[in-house]
Amino acid sequence: MNPTALVAEDEAPQRRELCRMLVSRWPELQIVAECPDGSSAIAALHTHRPTVAFLDIRMAGATGLEVARQACNMAHVVFTTAYEQHAIEAFEFDAVDYLLKPVTVERLDRTLQRLRTRLSEAPKDIGTVLEAIQQGFRSTRSADIPWITASLGNTIKLIATEDVLYFRADEGCTWVVTRLKKAIIRTPLKELLPGLNADVFWQIHRSVIVRVSAIRTVRRNELGRLEVTLHDSEETLPVSQAFQWRFRRM
């Protein structure tokens, strides 16, 4: 039985070119599916059960990495990428097959040679590598979130974290307050906190995270409770017992 292949690539000219090259360099290989996005690739994977899957990393619907997680028990996976340095290093380290775009005939021949010798074996388990790469993608994203996405009615607005004076939780939502405006987000404080720079934002109450540089004074109110006043805002914010240690040295 001839080996079969799935090709997933979101840019049509590149997809056709890879298919053309495969046909000419490995005539026995039968291309059973050409997919323009990740979701159709996952569907085609289950329908056709190809021997080999060529997967672009960046695709709509599902990324090549996500498709590969579903594929790696049934098909030999070859990634294609123009420039995902982080992934490439991981592929090299774990001997995962990949092609750099634009794909050259020499490189393709080498990869196909390797594939031919391995066709009789079970596909290599690359689950751990994929997990590590995706972790890497996530971690470069979440560090110090520079923007907060706030919903205003049906629309979403980006608010620069640099503009935020404070966050205040209120009945299941969170108010984001800047010098000029107020918006509501659904993210609870405890999810926001890890993404904020701990030297710039302090939690001072169960329901309040404040920008340290926005604090004007710390005082005791008539009831003897500690509260802070802010620059650029009329609001005063409560400081709860648990967070008073922050102000001991001030």
Added chain:
Amino acid sequence: MHRLIGPGGPAFELLLWLPLVVASAWPVAGLWERRVEGRHQREIAVLQRHRQETNLKLLVLQAQIEPHFLFNTLASLRALLREDSTRAEAMVDALVQHLRAVLHVARTDSGASTLSDQLAICASYLEIMANRMEGRLTYGIDVPRPLLETPFPPLMLLTLVENAVKHGIEPRIGAGRICIEAERIVRTTDIAVAVRVIDNGVGLSRASGHGLGLRNVREQLALRYGDRAALSLVSSPEKGTTACIEIPLERFGLI
């Protein structure tokens, strides 16, 4: 010593004058000090301006040709060379135009760029992307002629357009459209130009990783115009995103 304070001696006279001389020199010294201080302040201002310019240059440099964009474009070209040499030719031309414009900005003083220059850079980028994505991307640019020669900082608009492709259209299954529009707007204290990049892509999400490019645009705007320029983004999930840059006009005498 005794002789010095003896009456009538010239040295005595000098001593009498001394406090007067010192007293009259005080304001002069103060003036001198103030002059030095003034000079220092001017030097500090010059240094600060230099620093600001360096920061701006750095920010402009950071917004450069992405390797991902370049290699994917070349990969598409490789395909088109065989299939359709006329299209391949058009794509090479667009790529050359794009590279020239972007590299030119990086090497020269970027002060003189106009909205029309920036739209040309966006157009060459969109033309390349439309060719690569074949029918999945269409675009339009609709800017009133009188606004074309408005001074407009380099590569900011391109960042917004790149974001629209990367986070709006590419993740969308099926075809999408990007429009660039501009209008002159009257604000409470001045007149501004608002340039919008509108896409009908997937909309913003927390995970879309918009961070760096937009932060760069924001910092450049702040360095150039203080709080008189603004960057805003509004989005509806699955309907699209509109990014808008507002820049004050009247400082250029273009009211």
